[in-house]
Amino acid sequence: MSGAQEMIRKMGEVCVEPKYDGVRCQIHFSKLPNAKFRVQSYSRNLENTTDMWPELSSIGRQIRADAVILDSEAVGIDPETGRTIPFQETTTRKRKHDIDLFSSQVPVRFYVFDILYKDGSELIKKPLRDRRKILEGTVRPGETLVVTPHIITKSVRSLTGFHHVQLKAGFEGAMVKKWDSQYEPGRRGYNWVKFKETEGKTGKLTDTIDSVVMGYYLGKGKRTGFGIGAFLAGIRSGDGFVTVTKVGTGVSDELWKELHRRIGAFRSHVQPKHYRKVPKQLVPDVWAEPRLVVEIAGDDLTRSPLHGAGFAVRFPRLVRIRTDKSPHQATSVDEVARMYRNQGNGNR
The missing domain is CATH 3.30.470.30 (DNA ligase/mRNA capping enzyme)
Incomplete structure (x- = not known):
């Protein structure tokens, strides 16, 4: 549909x-x-x-x-x-x-x-x-x-x-x-x-997702110099946040550097209390407090037993950093579920 x-x-x-x-x-x-x-x-x-x-x-x-x-x-x-x-x-x-x-x-x-x-x-x-x-x-x-x-x-x-x-x-x-x-x-x-229109430019979903950066993974190869190679993205669930995807593509060199700089101000030595259902295989190298909002796009949404949201963004890409939005304005699990149903997956 x-x-x-x-x-x-x-x-x-x-x-x-x-x-x-x-x-x-x-x-x-x-x-x-x-x-x-x-x-x-x-x-x-x-x-x-x-x-x-x-x-x-x-x-x-x-x-x-x-x-x-x-x-x-x-x-x-x-x-x-x-x-x-x-x-x-x-x-x-x-x-x-x-x-x-x-x-x-x-x-x-x-x-x-x-x-x-x-x-x-x-x-x-x-x-x-x-x-x-x-x-x-x-x-x-x-x-x-x-x-x-x-x-x-x-x-x-x-x-x-x-x-x-x-x-x-x-x-x-x-x-x-x-x-x-x-x-x-x-x-x-x-x-x-x-x-x-996200197909081609940013993905195939008819809408993007405003997510919170929950933490990041250290870079490899060229990205070693950036200090970041991917980040864990989450969405709102009640008064907390759950994972929905891991983003490592669709980011320019300059944007990687800016992400590392911005996240650096919110780093945490422990998993923030607002983060729920983060499995061991998704735990980032560096945790971040829920302060930075980014807009992501992707090809589609799939059911996911791994991510706390119950859904995952397939082939996620970073669109932009949303300095105009607070974490409480991030996309919710209910909204992602609605996006999933709008793909025609309501009965799956």
Whole structure:
């Protein structure tokens, strides 16, 4: 069963938007006296990121409201080609001291996909169809804020066609949202689903998995110099984490070095108490506290008596480090089970 068929069957009428490779950004805007305004931004983890985005200082002329809270994806734009740039390049702003200089080299556009609050009214419990109408009446066209394009459909063919158009445009695929769904803070849940083309580029699964790095294995050969040759990945299970795969491919030399550096800050001499059901044959050379989240893809999911999740990712590849996500936002066992069933394995 294809991902598109499953989405339409379970969700009915859906709103389909491009899936951007960016940084989640919640924008808080309020007008002040004397034609001034205040704007602040927050990450997915509610970290104040206002200083990262000097572009937001120009959005006053685009807002038709006294006070709003918008949800958006901050996406870096190549000034020469006008095309979007990879997530990892956008997030380097967090490590840059001269953000104003960096913003001139890699300007950012904010693709706004939802509105949570407007002029004293909380909107999160309103259905998406209503929020979308309010959003389009609130944000004027401009260069900094762009309301995400979308289609409304019940058709598998239309959904698949839109998805392929986004891939050709250089985006990650599509976001599929139940048209009458409420806004769900934190995780997307079953009303917001990623439809990503992973075959060839990152794998064959129709979605990726956000996993926690539980530890790593020492490298051999060329990777001896990196200090790491593979890592153990886990997903959420209750208030703990269980293994789902061991990743040793799909990682550039520079990314191996960055992984080793980041994991080094969270190394543990013993197995962290939050880790469950780790068999001896998977115990890493170095344990790590559950702090670093990475996005992985693979060919498919299989039942696994070895991994604590009960499933394993076959031919896993590292897509990127998710500095914008906390361990509690990692994919859960229930979500992986749903992905497995969506492959058409529900009775196996």
